[in-house]
Amino acid sequence: MKRVHHVGIAVADLEAAIKLYTDTLGGRLQRRGRLDDLEFALIDAGDDELELLAPDDAESAIGKFVKERGPGIHHVAYGVDDIHQELDRLRAAGLEQAGEVRTGVHGTPIVFLHPKSVGGVLTELVQE
Amino acid sequence: MKRVHHVGIAVADLEAAIKLYTDTLGGRLQRRGRLDDLEFALIDAGDDELELLAPDDAESAIGKFVKERGPGIHHVAYGVDDIHQELDRLRAAGLEQAGEVRTGVHGTPIVFLHPKSVGGVLTELVQE
Numbered sequence: 001m002k003r004v005h006h007v008g009i010a011v012a013d014l015e016a017a018i019k020l021y022t023d024t025l026g027g028r029l030q031r032r033g034r035l036d037d038l039e040f041a042l043i044d045a046g047d048d049e050l051e052l053l054a055p056d057d058a059e060s061a062i063g064k065f066v067k068e069r070g071p072g073i074h075h076v077a078y079g080v081d082d083i084h085q086e087l088d089r090l091r092a093a094g095l096e097q098a099g100e101v102r103t104g105v106h107g108t109p110i111v112f113l114h115p116k117s118v119g120g121v122l123t124e125l126v127q128e
Numbered sequence: 129m130k131r132v133h134h135v136g137i138a139v140a141d142l143e144a145a146i147k148l149y150t151d152t153l154g155g156r157l158q159r160r161g162r163l164d165d166l167e168f169a170l171i172d173a174g175d176d177e178l179e180l181l182a183p184d185d186a187e188s189a190i191g192k193f194v195k196e197r198g199p200g201i202h203h204v205a206y207g208v209d210d211i212h213q214e215l216d217r218l219r220a221a222g223l224e225q226a227g228e229v230r231t232g233v234h235g236t237p238i239v240f241l242h243p244k245s246v247g248g249v250l251t252e253l254v255q256e
Binding site: 002046 | 129137138139145152153154155176199200201203204222223
């Protein structure tokens with residue numbers, strides 16, 4: 001890992017969450033958009049970033065998370081230089097890939113690691 | 129908020145977690161210690177920080193968290209300039225303080241905000 005790339009937060013109401021993280025907590029809305037079955041908003045907190053994730057569909061991964069556990073912290077993402085090289089290294093160390101490498105909201109490759117292999121933490125790698 | 133100060137991660141086995149976040153994931157152990165009823169290890173990830181928290185006592189807040197939900201992401205902490213001023217502002221905006229302002233592992237004042245008032249996210253303020 002080079003750094004914490006962002007913290008992903010599952011929210012039930014994206015408008016309310018944007019208001020909370022900007023007006024109240026003092027972050028800055030970088031941009032919002034839609035990717036696959038979710039709506040997202042990226043919040044800048046200084047040089048750090050929060051990724052607010054709202055389900056577009058109750059059966060999506062985020063929809064199920066919110067339904068089962070309520071809104072809350074969803075994942076931690078780390079920036080890496082070469083996602084395939086890092087993923088090979090982490091798999092060799094026993095970490096378990098969850099899903100395919102795909103294009104994330106920043107337009108670069110991302111991949112998730114299964115929380116059961118990372119001490120209960122859903123972990124994302126983001127190529128920078 | 130000025131930035132994300134750290135991400136707090138509840139762990140069951142501090143030694144194993146330190147090994148995971150350093151040897152495997154590539155962070156650097158900054159230091160470890162004990163504060164009240166928990167053991168902690170601070171992991172540097174570039175300019176970012178992870179706070180690994182292990183319960184010293186099953187009845188502590190972290191002990192109960194691990195018992196009820198398993199290890200995983202516990203809280204997100206934001207750096208602030210003046211914790212009392214920021215706390216007054218956030219309380220006036222409807223956020224709920226959880227516990228007293230106290231000295232955190234960095235030797236500066238910290239305070240938690242109740243997750244039910246912050247979209248399910250246990251939120252910490254750290255004076256920098």
